């Protein structure tokens with residue numbers, strides 16, 4: 001997947017994947033932070049993978065299990081209200097004046113929900129379902145999520161905004177709105193030199209908005225009745241504006257007049273936007289002459305030439321009457337949106353998708369904090385008095401997974417119509433604002449505001465999220481010591497304060513998870529601020545309670561397969577190496593009686609292990625055990641009175657057998673499933689001298 005590749009991720013980065021499920025990009029991000037790390041070590045960074053849909057979160061947890069990462073937290077929030085965990089009461093600043101104790105990220109991936117028209121190739125039913133309203137319907141949410149991402153981004157950090165749509169309303173319009181709102185503290189990066197092998201096309205700087213069969217060139221063309229649905233930010237510029245910083249010939253013939261704001265300009269003429277001296281009746285807008293010759297596209301992203309007085313080339317005339325097109329002239333965005341990337345299916349046989357790479361240059365200025373907060377409140381008051389109410393449009397309504405009570409004023413505000421001079425309305429950005437902090441300048445509200453009515457309702461009294469098991473540090477010393485001693489886990493490997501469970505009752509803990517230092521820091525911050533993070537899953541499952549038929553002398557917690565790669569280099573007891581032949585037999589027959597092992601030494605050593613969980617490592621190159629080799633293959637087993645059984649699922653065992661075959665060759669191994677079915681599942685089979693027997697642990 002391409003978007004994560006533009007994030008320029010390092011192993012020590014704190015990364016937020018805002019809309020992460022089903023997790024293919026999260027997986028990639030985890031791979032990147034882990035890739036240069038030695039076995040038994042963890043990167044300093046972490047990934048927080050968030051999704052509003054709890055079922056999709058579960059899918060993500062399942063998908064990312066294969067990464068065996070202790071550096072992952074999965075959360076379940078509406079991304080636009082993702083908490084920054086700032087405790088308004090007791091925040092502090094470090095020596096550089098940066099806020100401490102606040103959740104901010106080096107990298108943010110903002111792979112937002114979109115209309116998905118770029119996935120047509122693999123989802124052909126989109127041909128039937130698609131309509132222009134789909135893009136218009138998600139634009140607001142996309143901006144809100146992206147703005148939240150910018151707020152949560154550290155100064156100097158990078159955010160990638162991506163969709164799998166080609167609709168400019170979901171793409172360039174969102175990026176332009178981010179730049180407009182951030183007033184110079186965020187820049188759109190030109191990454192044409194990064195990933196040169198990727199064929200990409202430049203972002204658009206001009207487009208029209210389609211609504212109910214009409215092509216709309218400016219917000220002024222939007223019928224009053226549609227202004228709750230079609231927003232100013234959907235247009236290249238919701239005023240006739242261009243950047244005074246842009247001194248190139250593109251705009252040199254335009255008469256710039258900083259003092260005049262015409263055309264119901266809805267936002268302040270700041271650093272990035274000045275108005276042109278125009279008259280609505282006589283003005284011929286600057287238009288773009290986009291060279292669409294595919295041969296000249298590709299890596300060259302500086303394709304946009306603007307010729308004064310040229311007519312807009314509207315490449316999407318289907319359904320638009322010529323009148324529509326003649327009467328409305330599309331505006332040109334003042335931002336360098338050509339730095340965005342459009343990836344088209346036929347350039348390199350992929351899906352179509354859009355990527356913009358943003359860089360946070362500075363914290364927003366204090367005055368912009370007030371301006372944004374005040375203008376939103378002003379706007380909301382206007383809306384309260386002018387709102388036509390819900391249900392007045394035919395666009396898809398974007399709702400969160402959390403049911404919003406009908407009487408919630410925020411919802412009415414969100415769906416109501418902004419007046420022509422209103423900025424883009426934001427839901428619930430008005431509750432208890434603390435206007436003194438820079439962090440909220442980009443915000444739909446600062447942390448206190450983000451704890452919306454809905455989330456407060458879901459956060460029960462004692463810092464516990466409804467429907468989610470609490471996260472608790474596992475500090476039961478007796479159990480930790482018994483685990484350490486049973487498996488001979490080296491003191492070098494820290495267990496204290498790295499183990500968590502999802503059960504407050506230490507006596508009934510079933511699973512214990514290992515968390516990296518970075519995850520632990522976030523968790524401690526989360527406790528400090530009253531558990532604002534709704535954590536669905538975290539860390540790496542390392543130990544599981546295991547009942548056995550004979551409990552004498554054994555440890556009540558077995559090792560988990562997921563956690564084994566991390567613990568392997570530190571395990572000193574209950575570990576043996578087996579020859580390829582015996583290892584294969586174990587995988588094939590799952591339980592083998594000691595006399596049936598081929599290697600006499602292994603037979604002897606296995607029978608003298610303490611009953612209970614143990615680890616069998618595949619012996620290679622005559623080395624006895626080489627646990628700290630990243631290519632070491634090991635499985636969790638159970639030593640019974642008379643036999644050894646693997647604690648690996650049938651499917652995983654089969655996959656491992658296939659990998660062994662690919663790596664070492666030899667006959668393709670078949671599991672008992674593929675053997676003579678007439679023997680029956682309970683029958684003892686003799687294949688290559690190995691016998692299937694009953695395991696001694698309770699499954």
Ligand SMILES: C[S@@+](CC[C@H](N)C(=O)[O-])C[C@H]1O[C@@H](n2cnc3c(N)ncnc32)[C@H](O)[C@@H]1O
Nearest residue numbers: 019020021022023024025052053078079111113
């Ligand atoms: C394009 S998909 C993300 C794909 C994902 N990044 C991947 O690579 O597998 C968009 C995701 O956004 C989630 N979503 C929709 N609205 C959301 C919101 N308000 N906050 C967070 N996630 C949201 C959807 O559940 C969906 O999983």
